[in-house]
Amino acid sequence: MQLDDELRFVQAMASAMSSSVSSVSRLGARNIVLIKFVDAVLPLLTSDQCVRIAPEFQRSIEDVMALMDDRRLPAEYHKVLLEETNACLKTLKELRQ
Numbered sequence: 001m002q003l004d005d006e007l008r009f010v011q012a013m014a015s016a017m018s019s020s021v022s023s024v025s026r027l028g029a030r031n032i033v034l035i036k037f038v039d040a041v042l043p044l045l046t047s048d049q050c051v052r053i054a055p056e057f058q059r060s061i062e063d064v065m066a067l068m069d070d071r072r073l074p075a076e077y078h079k080v081l082l083e084e085t086n087a088c089l090k091t092l093k094e095l096r097q
Contacts, residue, residue: 042091050096054089061085 045053065081 042095045095047096050092054092057092058085058089
């Protein structure tokens with residue numbers, strides 16, 4: 001009976017790992033597409049467009065942060081969110097000059 005329990009445990013772990021790998025793969029693919037899209041679009045923006053985009057982008061990130069305040073997320077999530085937001089805002093600022 002103990003062998004059956006161990007087998008079920010191993011199968012459950014394998015299933016969970018497979019699901020996690022699939023989720024991370026989808027997230028990674030989506031991230032690559034968005035990065036390539038941004039890389040293609042940013043150089044085409046005018047200075048005026050950058051000026052108008054920056055506050056909208058910042059407001060939308062603040063909205064997301066307010067929603068996420070109620071959720072328990074690792075500190076790394078918040079750190080990366082702020083780093084990426086600041087990098088995008090810096091790029092928009094540089095492009096509008």
